[in-house]
Amino acid sequence: MPLSKIMVSYLRGKSILITGGSGSIGESITKKALSENARLIRIFSNDENGLYEMESTYGKNKNIEFIIGDIQNEETVSEIVKGIDIVFHAAALKHVDRCELNPLEAINVNIIGTKNIAKSALNENVKKLILISTDKAVNPIGVMGATKLLGEKLLSAKSPQNKSTIFASVRFGNVFQSRGSILPRIEKQIKNGGPITLTDPRMKRFFMTKDDAVNLIISATKLAKGGETFVLKMPLVRLEDLFESMKEILSLKYGYKTSEIQTKIIGSRPGEKLIEYLLTSFEMEHVLETRDFFIIPRLNEPVNSKIYPKSKKSNITQSYFDSLKPLSKKEIKSIIQKLY
Numbered sequence: 001m002p003l004s005k006i007m008v009s010y011l012r013g014k015s016i017l018i019t020g021g022s023g024s025i026g027e028s029i030t031k032k033a034l035s036e037n038a039r040l041i042r043i044f045s046n047d048e049n050g051l052y053e054m055e056s057t058y059g060k061n062k063n064i065e066f067i068i069g070d071i072q073n074e075e076t077v078s079e080i081v082k083g084i085d086i087v088f089h090a091a092a093l094k095h096v097d098r099c100e101l102n103p104l105e106a107i108n109v110n111i112i113g114t115k116n117i118a119k120s121a122l123n124e125n126v127k128k129l130i131l132i133s134t135d136k137a138v139n140p141i142g143v144m145g146a147t148k149l150l151g152e153k154l155l156s157a158k159s160p161q162n163k164s165t166i167f168a169s170v171r172f173g174n175v176f177q178s179r180g181s182i183l184p185r186i187e188k189q190i191k192n193g194g195p196i197t198l199t200d201p202r203m204k205r206f207f208m209t210k211d212d213a214v215n216l217i218i219s220a221t222k223l224a225k226g227g228e229t230f231v232l233k234m235p236l237v238r239l240e241d242l243f244e245s246m247k248e249i250l251s252l253k254y255g256y257k258t259s260e261i262q263t264k265i266i267g268s269r270p271g272e273k274l275i276e277y278l279l280t281s282f283e284m285e286h287v288l289e290t291r292d293f294f295i296i297p298r299l300n301e302p303v304n305s306k307i308y309p310k311s312k313k314s315n316i317t318q319s320y321f322d323s324l325k326p327l328s329k330k331e332i333k334s335i336i337q338k339l340y
Contacts, residue, residue, distance in 0.1 A: 009036055009037075010036065010218055010221065010222050011032065011033045011036035011037075011038045011086075011218065012036050012037050012038065013037070013038070013039050014038055014039060014040075014085040014086055015038070015039050015040035015042070015083055015084050015085045015086075016029075016033055016038055016040065016041055016042065016084065016085065016086045016087070016088065017042045017044060017080060017081060017084045017086070017087045017088070018030065018041070018042070018043055018044065018087075018088045018090060019044045019045075019071055019080075019087065019088070019089050019090055019091035019113075019117060020044075020045060020071075020089075020090035020091030020092060020132075021042075021043035021044055021045050021054070021090065022043065022045035022047045022050030022051050022053070022054050023045075023047075023050070023090060023178070023179055024175065024177070024178035024179045024181075024210065025090050025132060025175065025178065025210070025213060025214070025217075026043065026045070026088070026090050027054060028210045028211075028213065028214045029088050029090075029214055029217065029218075030043065030054070030058065030064070032214050032218065034058070034061060034063075034064075038063065039063060040063055040064075040065070040083070040084075041061075041063055041064045041065070042064075042065045042067060042080060042084065043064065043065065043066050043067065044067045044068075044069060044071075044080050044091070045067075045068065045069075045091070046068065046069060046070050046071070046091075048068055051066050051068055054066065067080055071091040071109060071113035071116060071117065072108050072109060072112055072113055072116065073116075074116045074119075074120075077113075077116040077117055077120050078116075078119075078120045078123065078124075080120075081117070081120045081121055081123075081124045081126055082124055083124075084121075084124065084126050085126065085127045085128070086126070086127060086128045086129075086130070086221060087117060087121055087126055087128070087129040087130070088130050088132065088217060088221075089114065089117050089129060089130065089131045089132060090132040091109065091113055091117075092109060092110050092113075092132070092148070092151075093105060093106045093109045093110055093144065093147075094134070094144065095144070096136070096142055096144050096145075096269060096270075096271045096272060097269050097270060097271065099142065099143040099144035099147070099271070100142055100143050100144075100269075100270045100271045103143045106143045106144060106147045107143075107147055109147075110144070110147035110148055110150075110151055111147050111150050111151060111154065114131060114151040114154055114155070115154060117129065118154065118155060118158055118167065121165050121167075122158070122164070122165050125164045125165065126165050127164075127165065127166065128165070128166045128167075128168070128221055128224060129155070129165060129166070129167050129168075130168055130169070130170060130217060130220060130221050130224065131151055131152065131155055131167075131168070131169040131170070132169075132170060132217065133148050133149075133151065133152050133169045133170060133171040133172075133229065134148050134171060134172070134173070135171060135172065135173045135206055135231075135276040135277065135278055136148060136276060137149035137151075137152055137171060138171075138276065138277045138278060138279060138280055138283075139277065139280055141271060141273060142270065142271020142272070143271060144271065145271070151169070152169045152171070152229055153299075155167035155168070155169055155227070156169075156227040156228075156229070156298045156299060157227075157299075159226040159227030159298055160226075160227070160298070166224050166225065166226045167224075167226060167227060168220060168221070168224035168225075168226065168227065168228050168229070168230065169228070169229040169230070170216055170217050170220045170229070170230045170231075170232075171229050171230070171231045171232075171278065172206070172208055172212075172213055172216055172231070172232050172234060173205060173206030173207055173208060173234050173276060173278075174205050174206065174207045174208070175207070175208055175209070175210055175213050176207060176208070176209050176210070176335065176339055177210065177339055178210065182239070182242075183246070183339070186242075186243055186246050187246065187250060190246065190247060190250045190251055190254060190256070190261055191250075191254045193254075193256060193260065193261070194256075194260070194261040194262045194263075195261070195262040195263060195264040196243050196246075196247065196261060196262070196263045196264065197263075197264050197266045198239060198240060198243055198263050198264070198265055198266070199239070199265075199266055199267060199268045199269065199272065200239075200265070200267065200268050200274060201239075201240045201265065202274050203238070203239045203240075203268070203272075203274050203275070204236055204237065204238050204239065204274070204275045204276075204326060205236070205237055205239060205275075205276060206234040206235070206236055206237070206276060206278065207234065207235060207236075207237045207242075208232065208234050208235075209335070209339075212232065212234075213232075216230065216232040216293075219292075219293075220293075223295075223308055223309075225307055225308075226298065227297070227298025227299075227301065228295055228296060228297055228298060229295075229296040230293050230294075230295055230296075231278050231279065231293060231294040231295075231296065232292060232293060233278075233291075233292060233293065233294065234278070235326075235327050235331075236324050236325070236326045236327065237326055237327050237332060238326045240263075241326065241327070241328075241329050241332055242332055243263060244263075244329065245329050245332040245333045245336055246336060247261045247263075248333065249333060249336050249337060249340060250340065253340075275321075277321050278294065278321070279294060279296070279316070279321075281318060283296050284314070284316050284317060284318070286303055287314045287316065288303060288305050288308060288311045288312065288313060288314060289311065289312055289313075289314035289316065290308065290309075290310055290311045290312075291310070293311075294314065294316070295308055295311060
């Protein structure tokens with residue numbers, strides 16, 4: 001990916017904190033930080049078993065700390081940021097249907113938790129805090145997307161209040177093979193002989209690999225000036241094509257003919273949209289663009305392309321997303337074959 005050229009050794013010698021660090025994105029950032037020779041990697045999570053598994057894998061590295069705790073606990077959060085240069089804030093409730101059924105918990109984790117880590121980062125003069133957001137924050141119709149949008153807004157609003165800590169967000173879509181993502185669930189359904197459950201044949205989603213996600217996060221961290229949201233230009237995938245491609249690749253692996261694995265249409269879940277967008281119509285009027293990113297400046301901030309290398313004022317409109325061509329099945333199968 002071109003992004004990797006921007007991020008060479010950026011984490012070298014730095015102390016980093018990863019909240020929600022036992023998740024897929026957290027573990028991927030951990031691997032990157034180890035390869036970059038970060039001075040300290042502090043993994044914070046409320047997932048006891050996830051921390052145990054990460055410690056079993058990475059515990060021999062003397063520059064890693066594993067801390068269990070809750071992002072909602074302000075006292076705990078104030079302790080974990082001490083001595084930290086960069087915070088990657090990935091702790092969140094991310095499942096759409098769980099957030100719909102438990103909206104107060106989503107608010108407490110995704111908004112109050114973000115407030116806690118931002119306040120503590122300011123108090124400890126952390127250099128940068130990067131929120132891991134989602135494309136569901138764009139024109140949200142569900143609780144999860146709404147709380148992640150407010151998390152972005154919270155950090156953007158805090159940026160003018162200080163000069164010591166830079167706040168920014170990164171927004172991306174689904175990540176192939178992340179915990180709780182759609183691929184492991186479909187693989188399990190194929191392994192069990194089907195059926196594959198598809199919400200709606202018209203449904204499309206933006207997808208990226210773990211490497212792409214980490215490249216976005218680290219690159220955005222380096223480029224961030226304060227209050228922005230960075231959005232990676234991601235490929236669009238029709239879920240029906242994705243599922244059919246997985247069926248063709250994995251059915252033989254588990255002893256089935258492709259024709260034996262049926263697809264069952266189950267309908268959309270509460271809070272789901274047929275297609276996610278990367279930007280709102282308002283953001284399109286103000287966004288900057290590079291080859292790899294859209295960069296949404298802080299609200300009411302003059303658009304200044306000069307502060308970001310090779311950026312320009314974007315002319316993007318809604319038609320960009322409406323006319324965006326999804327990946328072909330051949331392209332999807334090429335990606336899946338690399339993953340499996």
